């Protein structure tokens with residue numbers, strides 16, 4: 001699948017590929033309604049649309065919205081791409097599958113940046129500024145039997161993600177883990193991450209986790 005990413009938009013990376021694999025293996029009902037939260041280039045939205053799903057994608061970045069629309073056109077698929085904050089543009093809607101690769105990198109900032117490429121990864125001091133909101137908001141959007149697939153670094157806490165989704169009534173489990181080498185962002189803040197106890201000085205890789213959560217009733 002050929003995708004373009006306009007400047008400042010997150011180019012698909014290991015986390016995107018891991019979630020795309022989980023999406024590929026998920027059984028979708030005919031005419032499934034799929035939501036991609038934080039769509040970036042639209043990689044996951046396009047992957048779902050290529051499986052015949054009716055797809056809605058959301059991003060807070062205008063450039064990401066344009067990019068995702070462009071990639072939908074290049075793939076000759078109709079995707080509804082909306083600009084807004086997480087699930088706000090689709091509140092009241094329901095979906096068979098929600099996917100998200102949100103910002104999850106811990107860093108020395110109390111709030112996410114208001115603009116710029118770092119909005120794709122910065123997630124506050126514990127890496128959970130967006131993850132905790134997603135765990136609260138997404139369960140409301142799932143139809144009975146609906147599934148949520150989420151990828152993030154284990155550095156930002158697999159246990160609170162599973163606990164948050166279970167507290168919202170979902171059956172949640174870790175589907176997959178993969179070790180990936182630190183990218184430039186983690187390398188650039190390795191001493192801060194060491195001071196805060198996230199990593200050790202000699203660490204060179206982090207673990208990504210794919211979480212699957214299902215609304216059983």
Ligand SMILES: C[S@@+](CC[C@H](N)C(=O)[O-])C[C@H]1O[C@@H](n2cnc3c(N)ncnc32)[C@H](O)[C@@H]1O
Nearest residue numbers: 010012016038039040059060061085086101120
């Ligand atoms: C890690 S990137 C993932 C992009 C794409 N889904 C992928 O897997 O390649 C995270 C995306 O979330 C978007 N984002 C950040 N904060 C957001 C928010 N509050 N609401 C919606 N999207 C947000 C960013 O603009 C970025 O495109």
